[in-house]
Amino acid sequence: MDSRVFNQGEKLNIAEPLQRAIEEFSKFPGIGRKTAQRLSLFLLKTNEDSFNNFINSMVDLKKKLTFCSRCYNISEDELCEICRSPKREKTTICVVEEASDIIAIERTNEYMGMYHVLGGVLSPLSGMTHDRLKIKELLTRLKDENIEEIILALNPDTEGDATTLYLLNLLKPLGIRVTRIARGLPIGGDLEFADEATIGRALTGRIQL
Numbered sequence: 001m002d003s004r005v006f007n008q009g010e011k012l013n014i015a016e017p018l019q020r021a022i023e024e025f026s027k028f029p030g031i032g033r034k035t036a037q038r039l040s041l042f043l044l045k046t047n048e049d050s051f052n053n054f055i056n057s058m059v060d061l062k063k064k065l066t067f068c069s070r071c072y073n074i075s076e077d078e079l080c081e082i083c084r085s086p087k088r089e090k091t092t093i094c095v096v097e098e099a100s101d102i103i104a105i106e107r108t109n110e111y112m113g114m115y116h117v118l119g120g121v122l123s124p125l126s127g128m129t130h131d132r133l134k135i136k137e138l139l140t141r142l143k144d145e146n147i148e149e150i151i152l153a154l155n156p157d158t159e160g161d162a163t164t165l166y167l168l169n170l171l172k173p174l175g176i177r178v179t180r181i182a183r184g185l186p187i188g189g190d191l192e193f194a195d196e197a198t199i200g201r202a203l204t205g206r207i208q209l
Contacts (some may be wrong), residue, residue, distance in 0.1 A: 018044065052192065067099075070141070071133055072117040074099045082115060089113040091148040095138065095167065097121050097155060105153065108199045113151070116141065121159040122166060138167075142174060149177040178207050 017042055025036035043051060066078035067073070071093075076082070082088055082102075092113030096102060102115050118133045141147070150171055152159035164180060171178045181199075 071115045073102050073115055091146055093147055094151040094153050096153050103198055121163040123159045147176060152180045
């Protein structure tokens, strides 16, 4: 079997099922064709039980998970575990870009409030306008829930800063305390990939806007 890796879109001289697997893995973010080939060959060589466990986990990922109807975190039920938990501080909402940011913040063990996932940030060039984000849903929560503080925990890049400013202009007139996580994160950094200590310091050192 010729297992050489060619450029994207070039036909590999290998069995069609393996070729298809490599192409599918190559669609994953951060996965190049060489890594896609390595993953495909690993699955090919794994035993049937392990392979079936992997396939079943992928099926469950798609069929059993949804988004929380309140905060839009990933959940198995209508409300996620955080929204259901009686131990969480109900008067604080941390606004993040994606659900993956919640996982990063939860690893710090520094925050015990609630969350709200926007589902992206403002990026007109990419077609991401305010009406495509969960901003209206956030404002509805502020009317229905007794919220005392909003923490804006968006990535410190151009789009994140623009979204923070847009939200600040909407939230300030409501009389709710609005804070932003401290700049413990590097400019242009990504919250999802920051270490726990850095995120923790950014949360505890947040500043009022």
